[in-house]
Amino acid sequence: MLEIIKELLFGGEPVTEQHGSKSQTPDPAPSHVVELAPLPTPLPMETTTGTPSRSSLQSEAESGGRPHVAQGGGLSQSLSANLKALKQIFGTSADITYRPFVVGGLQLGAALIYLDGMVDGPSINEFVLRPLMQRDQQLLAISQVQTDPLPSGVAVATNPLLLQIQHMLVFNGALAERTLFTQIVDDVLAGLTVLLIDTMDSALAIPLQGYEERSVSEPPTEALVRGPRDGFIESIRINMSLLRRKLKDPNLRMEIVRVGRRTNTEVAICFIQDVANPKLVNEIRTRIKGIDIDGILESGYLEQIIEDHHFSPFPQIQNTERADRAVANLLEGRVVVLVDGTPFCLILPSVFNQFYQAPEDYYERFLIATMIRGIRIISLFFSLTFTSLYVALISFHAEMLPTKFAVAVAGGRAGVPFPSVAEAFFMELSMEILREAALRLPKAIGPTVSIVGALVIGEASVRAGIVSPLMVIVVALTSIGSFAVPSYSAAIALRIVKFPIILAAGTFGLYGVMLAVIGLVVHLASLKSVGVPYLAPFAPMKPEDVKDTIFRLPLWAMTKRPATLRTQDATRQPHAASLLGAENLGIEGESGHGQPER
Amino acid sequence: MGNQSGEEHGSITPYQLTAIAVGSIIGVGVLAFPRLLVEQAGTAAPLAALLGAIPPALSWVAWVKVGRKFPQQTPAEYVTKLIWPPLAWVYALLGMIFVLIITGLTVREFGAVVKTSVLPNTPIEVSISLLLLAAAYFVRYDLQVFARVYEVFLPLMLAPLTLIGLLSLKNARLVYLMPVITDWLGLLKGIAMASVGYIAFVIGPFLLPSLTRPKEAVKSGLWGIGLSLFVYMLAVTASLAVFGPEELKHVIWPTFELVKTTTVPGFILERLESAFLGIWVAAVFTTVGGTYYALVVTIAQFFKLGDHKTLVLPLIPIIYMIAMGPASIHSLYRVVTFFGLIGVGLVQGTGFLFLLLSVIRKKGAQPGATKA
Numbered sequence: 001m002l003e004i005i006k007e008l009l010f011g012g013e014p015v016t017e018q019h020g021s022k023s024q025t026p027d028p029a030p031s032h033v034v035e036l037a038p039l040p041t042p043l044p045m046e047t048t049t050g051t052p053s054r055s056s057l058q059s060e061a062e063s064g065g066r067p068h069v070a071q072g073g074g075l076s077q078s079l080s081a082n083l084k085a086l087k088q089i090f091g092t093s094a095d096i097t098y099r100p101f102v103v104g105g106l107q108l109g110a111a112l113i114y115l116d117g118m119v120d121g122p123s124i125n126e127f128v129l130r131p132l133m134q135r136d137q138q139l140l141a142i143s144q145v146q147t148d149p150l151p152s153g154v155a156v157a158t159n160p161l162l163l164q165i166q167h168m169l170v171f172n173g174a175l176a177e178r179t180l181f182t183q184i185v186d187d188v189l190a191g192l193t194v195l196l197i198d199t200m201d202s203a204l205a206i207p208l209q210g211y212e213e214r215s216v217s218e219p220p221t222e223a224l225v226r227g228p229r230d231g232f233i234e235s236i237r238i239n240m241s242l243l244r245r246k247l248k249d250p251n252l253r254m255e256i257v258r259v260g261r262r263t264n265t266e267v268a269i270c271f272i273q274d275v276a277n278p279k280l281v282n283e284i285r286t287r288i289k290g291i292d293i294d295g296i297l298e299s300g301y302l303e304q305i306i307e308d309h310h311f312s313p314f315p316q317i318q319n320t321e322r323a324d325r326a327v328a329n330l331l332e333g334r335v336v337v338l339v340d341g342t343p344f345c346l347i348l349p350s351v352f353n354q355f356y357q358a359p360e361d362y363y364e365r366f367l368i369a370t371m372i373r374g375i376r377i378i379s380l381f382f383s384l385t386f387t388s389l390y391v392a393l394i395s396f397h398a399e400m401l402p403t404k405f406a407v408a409v410a411g412g413r414a415g416v417p418f419p420s421v422a423e424a425f426f427m428e429l430s431m432e433i434l435r436e437a438a439l440r441l442p443k444a445i446g447p448t449v450s451i452v453g454a455l456v457i458g459e460a461s462v463r464a465g466i467v468s469p470l471m472v473i474v475v476a477l478t479s480i481g482s483f484a485v486p487s488y489s490a491a492i493a494l495r496i497v498k499f500p501i502i503l504a505a506g507t508f509g510l511y512g513v514m515l516a517v518i519g520l521v522v523h524l525a526s527l528k529s530v531g532v533p534y535l536a537p538f539a540p541m542k543p544e545d546v547k548d549t550i551f552r553l554p555l556w557a558m559t560k561r562p563a564t565l566r567t568q569d570a571t572r573q574p575h576a577a578s579l580l581g582a583e584n585l586g587i588e589g590e591s592g593h594g595q596p597e598r
Numbered sequence: 599m600g601n602q603s604g605e606e607h608g609s610i611t612p613y614q615l616t617a618i619a620v621g622s623i624i625g626v627g628v629l630a631f632p633r634l635l636v637e638q639a640g641t642a643a644p645l646a647a648l649l650g651a652i653p654p655a656l657s658w659v660a661w662v663k664v665g666r667k668f669p670q671q672t673p674a675e676y677v678t679k680l681i682w683p684p685l686a687w688v689y690a691l692l693g694m695i696f697v698l699i700i701t702g703l704t705v706r707e708f709g710a711v712v713k714t715s716v717l718p719n720t721p722i723e724v725s726i727s728l729l730l731l732a733a734a735y736f737v738r739y740d741l742q743v744f745a746r747v748y749e750v751f752l753p754l755m756l757a758p759l760t761l762i763g764l765l766s767l768k769n770a771r772l773v774y775l776m777p778v779i780t781d782w783l784g785l786l787k788g789i790a791m792a793s794v795g796y797i798a799f800v801i802g803p804f805l806l807p808s809l810t811r812p813k814e815a816v817k818s819g820l821w822g823i824g825l826s827l828f829v830y831m832l833a834v835t836a837s838l839a840v841f842g843p844e845e846l847k848h849v850i851w852p853t854f855e856l857v858k859t860t861t862v863p864g865f866i867l868e869r870l871e872s873a874f875l876g877i878w879v880a881a882v883f884t885t886v887g888g889t890y891y892a893l894v895v896t897i898a899q900f901f902k903l904g905d906h907k908t909l910v911l912p913l914i915p916i917i918y919m920i921a922m923g924p925a926s927i928h929s930l931y932r933v934v935t936f937f938g939l940i941g942v943g944l945v946q947g948t949g950f951l952f953l954l955l956s957v958i959r960k961k962g963a964q965p966g967a968t969k970a
Contacts, residue, residue, distance in 0.1 A: 397716065397872040405866075510876035511725065512713055515732050518883050522736045525746040539746035541613050 007354040073181040079198035109198040118191035120210025127171035219321030236340035242323040263295035292408040315489040316529040318350035332565035349529035355490035382481030388505035395511030415465035421506025612818035614745040619822020625885030629851040632837035639788025650792020657946035663807035674899040701922030763832040770839035794938035
């Protein structure tokens with residue numbers, strides 16, 4: 001006993017027959033077992049992921065995204081040698097915990113390796129350590145091991161003794177056998193608990209993660225009046241379950257890819273197998289797998305690497321915190337990419353059209369939704385061109401204004417010493433500064449900014465004669481317009497583009513505004529998001545898709561998925577017309593022939 | 599999303615072809631069109647405008663028929679097969695020079711309008727350069743982007759003049775439209791003048807190999823010509839009905855003048871001409887873009903240079919010099935009329951010539967053996 005522990009803690013003699021165990025690779029196991037095996041944290045959900053993810057994961061793990069792990073090292077049969085190797089890998093990091101113990105019935109040395117703070121301590125004690133350490137456990141002479149008490153189909157481990165332990169001693173739903181150091185290191189880093197037992201050249205990975213998570217709450221960036229209140233959080237597991245809860249379809253696939261040499265971030269590519277265009281999914285998969293970077297801290301990293309046009313201010317990939325929005329896009333045939341550690345998921349492909357749409361558009365009745373969408377489109381154009389149109393009118397085309405109004409404008413501008421374009425630039429710039437300051441300040445000081453903004457910029461600058469009152473109104477409308485655009489990243493793009501247009505307006509009037517807008521349209525027309533033209537469905541025109549653009553037609557009229565996405569299953573409502581026959585139910589009782597005859 | 603989609607191949611849908619036709623044809627020419635017609639045909643101008651659409655329509659049918667014989671090639675590529683090569687060289691060079699000239703003249707004509715009406719203090723050189731630079735930026739993209747931009751701007755070609763036409767009904771006098779036919783020779787001249795309005799659609803035959811549905815080429819092209827005819831008819835009829843034939847002859851840009859006389863009751867904007875001109879920048883832009891694109895593509899394909907993008911920037915100074923050539927507005931319109939009439943022969947006549955040659959010399963795929 002003591003020897004064993006001593007050997008454990010201080011290491012034994014070097015092991016020679018390290019590579020003799022190579023024959024025991026986990027592959028010859030039955031096929032559906034294989035599905036479970038390579039997944040680092042096999043939640044039940046992932047069984048639907050199917051074999052593609054398995055191969056992807058395997059290759060990811062074996063290709064060794066991690067430079068500091070010994071190449072291709074398999075476990076040896078000596079516990080102490082294994083521990084030594086692991087200690088070499090992890091160094092003296094404070095949070096790595098080695099818990100040596102003796103398996104009660106077997107008198108074999110064993111050790112648990114896990115990261116402190118990433119695991120659920122009480123569960124480890126109760127469901128792993130207690131059953132293994134109990135002495136009265138009448139275990140398991142090596143001879144007994146040959147006879148397998150359970151149907152082989154449920155086996156994970158290939159080592160017979162490990163199989164026994166798995167079947168009889170570790171109380172956990174999903175285990176995986178590990179034979180490679182790289183796998184073990186990945187597991188430990190992912191928060192799994194790894195069980196190493198002396199004389200065995202394979203280990204068990206036990207998913208008993210437990211770390212602090214924010215609870216599911218309403219996303220602050222995408223508030224709505226009517227709609228579900230749940231938003232994504234930082235944990236990819238929870239996010240996957242949020243998707244699954246809304247979309248109980250076996251064809252929903254979530255493929256895990258690990259990205260980032262050092263952060264080893266889990267990225268889930270989610271799509272509906274029989275809806276999404278396989279070419280689209282392949283393209284996205286290829287792009288994500290091609291990423292070679294040290295760390296992915298937010299989905300924005302991923303977005304910037306896989307987007308089509310890096311030098312465009314316009315976002316070509318939509319992001320959202322809302323699970324319902326993600327599911328709606330999955331149903332349309334798009335692909336959702338979840339990234340561990342951030343509540344923002346990516347939606348690909350995205351077109352310009354989507355940036356003035358909000359999930360609420362589909363929850364409200366269609367007339368209301370259409371009107372609200374109209375308001376958003378107007379505010380989008382306001383935020384882009386209103387200031388520049390005003391500058392153009394004031395500086396070049398004053399004859400267009402009605403005379404009384406022109407006089408009023410001239411009166412307001414009488415004391416202002418600067419040209420209107422300078423005035424507009426000054427005001428727009430201070431609005432941007434205000435916005436940015438209000439965003440960064442602690443909540444407690446926030447109101448100060450709005451007071452300063454309202455007093456100094458609104459009131460005092462007009463009194464001082466630097467700015468005309470009308471300009472304040474115009475700039476305020478422009479800013480409010482940009483806040484009414486549902487997509488934050490699109491609104492920012494519009495605010496950036498606004499400045500050159502103001503400059504064009506100040507130099508060449510409406511002629512300049514129009515040339516700038518033409519340049520913008522040409523630029524937008526040249527963009528693509530994962531192969532889908534950015535201005536679709538307007539250019540190229542898809543009449544079927546225009547139903548859900550400026551207008552939102554009634555749901556019963558939108559029977560098709562977006563044609564732009566070329567989905568495999570184009571129909572959303574195969575029997576939509578029959579819904580309209582509801583007056584035949586015979587419940588209105590107004591006339592006799594409504595009654596169904598029996 | 600892979601190659602299964604039509605647009606990815608550099609292909610153009612029938613709707614896009616219509617949009618390109620309208621966008622190319624409708625341009626700065628609309629502004630002077632009523633005067634040029636009335637000078638020739640008097641009160642028969644609307645009829646002349648109507649009949650003037652027939653030659654370009656027939657020519658388009660001829661071009662499509664020739665195109666069917668060379669389904670994978672553009673005119674710049676099959677011209678050497680139809681004509682004795684040395685002659686074909688001369689012919690192609692003439693064509694290129696002509697397209698170069700009309701591009702420059704279009705830019706200049708619009709520059710003159712801008713200078714005269716909205717930006718009197720801005721040098722014409724500056725506004726011309728800006729328009730040219732914007733067009734160059736546009737032409738550097740490939741065919742798909744080209745087509746999409748026309749799609750976006752299609753409503754801007756049609757809506758303003760429809761609106762102006764309706765609003766000007768208030769000032770219209772039916773008597774100005776009478777008699778419908780004055781003299782037959784004038785009508786014929788008017789028809790010739792009217793068909794000049796369609797020469798900017800030189801890009802059309804070059805798009806034929808890239809269509810997603812080649813069978814609809816005739817139909818969608820004719821739709822484009824038809825919609826342009828609608829805009830021309832509106833401009834001519836409304837200007838004539840408002841100004842009358844005699845006054846109209848003294849107005850340089852009657853359509854523009856029509857906009858000036860239009861007021862919208864109860865509207866925020868009192869006068870519309872600046873707004874109209876602002877929107878019309880898009881119409882001119884698509885015209886210049888169309889001829890510019892046709893020019894670089896012709897050069898690239900005829901000399902087998904491969905990529906057209908590198909040709910865009912070097913051509914800017916040449917177009918600019920052509921644009922600055924005419925000394926005054928009067929000489930500008932003499933030049934425009936002269937080259938316009940040549941263009942009718944060169945652009946529309948060539949369609950018939952090629953069809954004739956391909957039938958006589960039995961070149962290209964014969965109708966019986968055309969591709970599916």
